[in-house]
Amino acid sequence: MYLYDQxxxxxxxxxxxxxxxxxxxxxxxxxxxxxxxxLRLMNGLYLQLHAYMLRVAIPYGTLNGRQMRALGxxxxxxxxxxxxxxxxxxxxxxxxxxxxxPDILEALAKVEMHAIQTSGNCIRNISSDHFAGAAADExxxxxxxxxxxxxxxxxxxxxxYLPRKFKFAVIASETDRAAMRLHDIGINIVRGDAGELGxxxxxxxxxxxxxxxxxxxxxFVPLDQLITYxxxxxxVYNRYGRRDNKYKARIKIxxxxxxxxxxxxxxxxxxxxxxxxxxxxxxxxxxxxxxxxVDPAFDANAPDxxxxxxxxxxxxxxxxxxxxxxxxxxxxxxxxxxxxxxxxDATADQMxxxxxxxxxxxxxxxxxxxxxxxxxPHVRKADLFTLWQKLVEAGLxxxxxxxxxxxxxxxxxxxxxxxxxxxxxxxxxxSERFAASGKGEALGELKLKISGCINACGHHHAGHIxxxxxDKKGVENYQLLLGGSEAEDTSxxxxxxxxxxxxxxxxxxxxxxxxxxxxxxxxxRFLDTYRRxxxxxxxxxxxx
Amino acid sequence: xxxxxxxxxxxxxxxxxxxVDSFLDQSNATAVRIEPGDDARDLLPHLDRLRLIEINFPTxxxxxxxxxxxxxxxxxxxxxxxxxxDVLVDQIGNMRRCGFDAFEPDQPLDSSDVxxxxxxxxxxxxxxxxxxxxxxxxxxxxSADG
Numbered sequence: 001m002y003l004y005d006q007x008x009x010x011x012x013x014x015x016x017x018x019x020x021x022x023x024x025x026x027x028x029x030x031x032x033x034x035x036x037x038x039l040r041l042m043n044g045l046y047l048q049l050h051a052y053m054l055r056v057a058i059p060y061g062t063l064n065g066r067q068m069r070a071l072g073x074x075x076x077x078x079x080x081x082x083x084x085x086x087x088x089x090x091x092x093x094x095x096x097x098x099x100x101x102p103d104i105l106e107a108l109a110k111v112e113m114h115a116i117q118t119s120g121n122c123i124r125n126i127s128s129d130h131f132a133g134a135a136a137d138e139x140x141x142x143x144x145x146x147x148x149x150x151x152x153x154x155x156x157x158x159x160x161y162l163p164r165k166f167k168f169a170v171i172a173s174e175t176d177r178a179a180m181r182l183h184d185i186g187i188n189i190v191r192g193d194a195g196e197l198g199x200x201x202x203x204x205x206x207x208x209x210x211x212x213x214x215x216x217x218x219x220f221v222p223l224d225q226l227i228t229y230x231x232x233x234x235x236v237y238n239r240y241g242r243r244d245n246k247y248k249a250r251i252k253i254x255x256x257x258x259x260x261x262x263x264x265x266x267x268x269x270x271x272x273x274x275x276x277x278x279x280x281x282x283x284x285x286x287x288x289x290x291x292x293x294v295d296p297a298f299d300a301n302a303p304d305x306x307x308x309x310x311x312x313x314x315x316x317x318x319x320x321x322x323x324x325x326x327x328x329x330x331x332x333x334x335x336x337x338x339x340x341x342x343x344x345d346a347t348a349d350q351m352x353x354x355x356x357x358x359x360x361x362x363x364x365x366x367x368x369x370x371x372x373x374x375x376x377p378h379v380r381k382a383d384l385f386t387l388w389q390k391l392v393e394a395g396l397x398x399x400x401x402x403x404x405x406x407x408x409x410x411x412x413x414x415x416x417x418x419x420x421x422x423x424x425x426x427x428x429x430x431s432e433r434f435a436a437s438g439k440g441e442a443l444g445e446l447k448l449k450i451s452g453c454i455n456a457c458g459h460h461h462a463g464h465i466x467x468x469x470x471d472k473k474g475v476e477n478y479q480l481l482l483g484g485s486e487a488e489d490t491s492x493x494x495x496x497x498x499x500x501x502x503x504x505x506x507x508x509x510x511x512x513x514x515x516x517x518x519x520x521x522x523x524x525r526f527l528d529t530y531r532r533x534x535x536x537x538x539x540x541x542x543x544x
Numbered sequence: 545x546x547x548x549x550x551x552x553x554x555x556x557x558x559x560x561x562x563x564v565d566s567f568l569d570q571s572n573a574t575a576v577r578i579e580p581g582d583d584a585r586d587l588l589p590h591l592d593r594l595r596l597i598e599i600n601f602p603t604x605x606x607x608x609x610x611x612x613x614x615x616x617x618x619x620x621x622x623x624x625x626x627x628x629x630d631v632l633v634d635q636i637g638n639m640r641r642c643g644f645d646a647f648e649p650d651q652p653l654d655s656s657d658v659x660x661x662x663x664x665x666x667x668x669x670x671x672x673x674x675x676x677x678x679x680x681x682x683x684x685x686x687s688a689d690g
Contacts, residue, residue, distance in 0.1 A: 007679040010666045018664055022634065030654065031634075038605060039634055121605070151669045151680070157638035158614055158672065161607025238611045243580075277618055279671040281680040282687035 001062050001365055002147050002292045004112045011154065012109045015116055019043050020102040027099070042122055042160070044092075044115030045101055049417050052096040054104060055118040060128035060146040060170070061089030061368040063113075065359035068366055070111040072351030078104050083351065085336060085344040087408060087459060088167070089127050089368040090118060094415050122160050123153035123234075126168045129177045130369040133293060134377040136325040140189050140197055142172035144290045145226065148281065152227050159234050163241035164249035166234070167206075178370060179462060179486035181205045181214045184251045185233060190220065198222050203233055203263070204255030207456035211492045212252040215260040217267065225271075228280045232271035236263065296363035302380045304328040313388050316399040321384070328381055332362075334374040334391060335398040335406065339435040340428050343409045344372030353394050361387050371408055371447075373401065404439075404446045404513070405431045408459050412452030412469065413476070419452035421469025421476035422502075426450055429506045434513075443513055446526045449484075462486035464527045465512060466493040467505060478505035482512065482538060483530045494535060497543055508542055515541045545652040549636075551645045552624055557596040577628070584612035591621045599644070601629040610642045617643035617673050633657045637664060641672050 004012070019039075026036040040046075044055035056071070063071075071091055075083045078100050079093040086092055096104070108114055118125055126146045133141040149168060153159070159166075169178045172189035180186035186202035198220040205214025221229045237251045240258075255263045304327055308314040321330040334354060336344050346354070354374055358366040361383045362376035369375055379387060391397040400406045407430065410416065412423030427450055434440040449463030453470070460466030466481035477499040484493030500508050515538050516526045524532070550556065561575035564582045567590075575596035578584055587594065597616060599609040613625055626646035627639050633653045636644075640662065647653075671678045681687065 005683070007667055007682065011669070011679075014665050021660065025657070030657075035604070035632060035634075121607075154669055155638075155665070156670055157641035158610045159607070160638055161605055161610065161635075163607075235611055235614075239583075239608055243606060243608075273618070277671075277673065281678070282684045284684040284687050285680040288683065 001064060002059075002143075002289065008151075009109075009112070012112070012114050012116075015043075015114060015155075016102065016105045016109050019105055023098065023102055038120055038161075040101075041120035042117055043101070043105065044118035045096070045098070046119060047417070048094065048415050049413075050415070051094065052098055052101065053092055053094050053415065054096045054101060054115060055086070055090050055092040056108060056113060056115050057118050057125040058090050058113075058368050059150050060126055060132070060143050061130050061370075062132075062143060063366050063368070064364045065355040065366070067111045067113055068355035068358060069352050070107065070113070072348040072355065074104055074107055075348040075351065077107075081348045082345055083348075084342075084411065085346065085368050085372050085374070087370045087372065087410075087457060088118075088125055089130070089370055090125055091368070094411070116154055119165075121162045121164050121166075123156065123162075123166045123168070126150055126153070126170060127178055127183075127370060128169065129171045129173060130367040130375050131177060131322055131331050131377065132172070132367075133295070134322075134324050134329075134331045135173060135175075136323055137175050138173040139191055140172045141290075141293045142170045142189050144286060144293050145172075145187065145189060145199070145223075146170040147289050147292075148227065148286055149230065152230070152281075159238055162234075162238055163243045164246065164251075166237075166251065174488060176486075176488040176490070179459070179490075181490045182207055182211070182459075182462060182486060183214065185230070186214050192220050196222075199226055199229075201229065201233070203267075204252040204260070206250055206252045207459060207461050208250065209247060209454040209456070210250075210252065211456065211461040212256060213490050213492070214252070215255070217260060217264040223286065224280060224283050225275070226280075228274045229267075229271055231279060232267045232274050235270050235274075236266045240266075296365075296378060298326045298329060298378070299380060300328075302328045303382045306381050306384055310385070312399075313385055316388055316397060317384065319399040319403070320401045324378065326378070329378055330381060330384065332376045332379045332384065332387060333369070333401050334376065334396050335400055336373050336396075337400055337406050337431065338395055338398050339405060340432045342424050343407050343427050346374075350394055350396060353390070354396070357387060357390060371402075371406060373406070400440065402445045402447060403441070404434050404443050404448050404465075404509075406447070407431060408447075408449040408463070410451050410458035412450075412458075416452065418455060419469070420454075420471035421452045421478065423450045423452040423458055423469060426467060426469070426478065426502060426505060429503075430509055433506055433510060439510075439513060439517075442517065444525060446513070447486075448509070459486065460484070461492045462490075463493060464525070464530070465509060467509070468495075470499065472499065476502060478502065480505065480508050480512070480542070482535065483527065485527060496535065496539055511541050512538050546655050546658055547648075547652050549647040549653075549658065550624075551640075554624075557624070561596060561598045578609070578612055580606050580608040582612075584615045587616070588619050591616070591619060591623075594621070594623055596624045596626060597621065598626045598628045598648075601627060601631055604630045604632050604635055610638065613639070613642040613644055614672065633661050637661045641668065641674050641676070643672075643674060
């Protein structure tokens, strides 16, 4: 994985010094709260309902054991001994003191980490495929391109005060595991006619209150023009994106209002101009970055068998491992969704254990999935049983990947100052309900996602089943959505009808699940059945 | 405290800047002020007779002025590019990188904070036309294609 050189380290160290100075000026009264707010936000520091929250960047979700251990230690020293992995492949701490924030940044900088641009109206942490470098179906490892974009976007002087936040995802596979087309810019690394690599650009996707699927605006950008083309996309947005209404300020609205064709025309014009400006990095830089992402030394002679004698282990293998390009390895997913738990939370001890397991069994590499789980990308099949035993012992062996218990939930009204309703208790009740009845296993793949407000941090639009918490005359109310998908068959869920109470929504999810169990045909997933039979049978069961 | 910062040796223009509309209408003015909604490219045919372009930041959070500055510098404007309005010490470093060479903030700036702001970053990641060599070129000193 990528390691800092002296330049990267100096940039992060300078940022720590800058933020320490900004905090001091705030404390001295030289900065008003209004002036300080965007500065702290660009360092990932939010003021939430009960305390400051600090969001730490995990670029493209990749980290090593030392970094994961440091995250655990920070949870111990500065928070309440746990942290929350997010849908942006980041981690956030919920109980931070402002005056300690510079010290946390300093602790992060020691392990080549930071909180740069994890919030604010700027380019955010760049996400990617959590199986990058391990999956058999990718055309290349997408992370070198994400790293190049990380450097380009860090402290970009022209794009630090965009109309609104800006999110990238970079993948390199026809199978989309990163919700690529639901980003402001989604990049798919593809092969051109002559077999050379290039980038397909999708611009103007997003969730939030106006969900949109990004249109393709350029099917092939040569890699030696990647940064220049990206800069053209951003400049058109910075100049013409709406600033009169924060709810219409995302690039998806600009692309929608101009039309993809006109937006593309403007980008191409800006691109032609920027090509004359010499802003592209030298090609050697991409090669330098790529050298950090070469395959680890796989053991070609490791046994290609898994002993499935233990039935619980066999279930976990079926649920929580993913095929690896190396036949005698797999990628193993650590579920942070224990039955009745808080989705994405991990304790300091669990983080340190995961660090140790990553070092011992996965070439010192871990990944964060946007579904709020952790991946050990390169595990020898021969090591799986031992690994599983250690996970089970630490409460990390839940076999529910992509099942109804593997819920994405935003922090909701338990933490978030924007939320209208709680998300976590709803997730806990659903998880408990389906675990107790055993139906979770029978349902197979069923992605359930919960947001506590219309901003959609819990990706409810993209859930096979989505839940949106709203405020209805002072009472929490939950709308049910069906039919969303964040995968390569991207679709947006549709609301079933009137909302439900907190307990009512748990019943409603079970009712919808029962319709599927009754109607499904030969191996269909919930989503397939919904797409075949439509909304009516579900409505009938829910409201009939 | 600092009321106006200027990184130029030529003499400052001594008359007020006019709006883009009135500049385009007539005028032999040599100073113009761009508001966030103006298109800086409208000025490109006239750059040779402009000595000062002010770019107004009514609020620091409106970042259109950064793009306007780069557009003008990329087109070869060599006169004074002055940031005016809600210009704060935590933004002037970025402004300088985008081509501003003068700053006229509504509220005076603390001079030691100003010095910090301009000297904070040992290097930079991007090429923005301000003459600083980006880190990726420092890493590959022989490369001409950057």
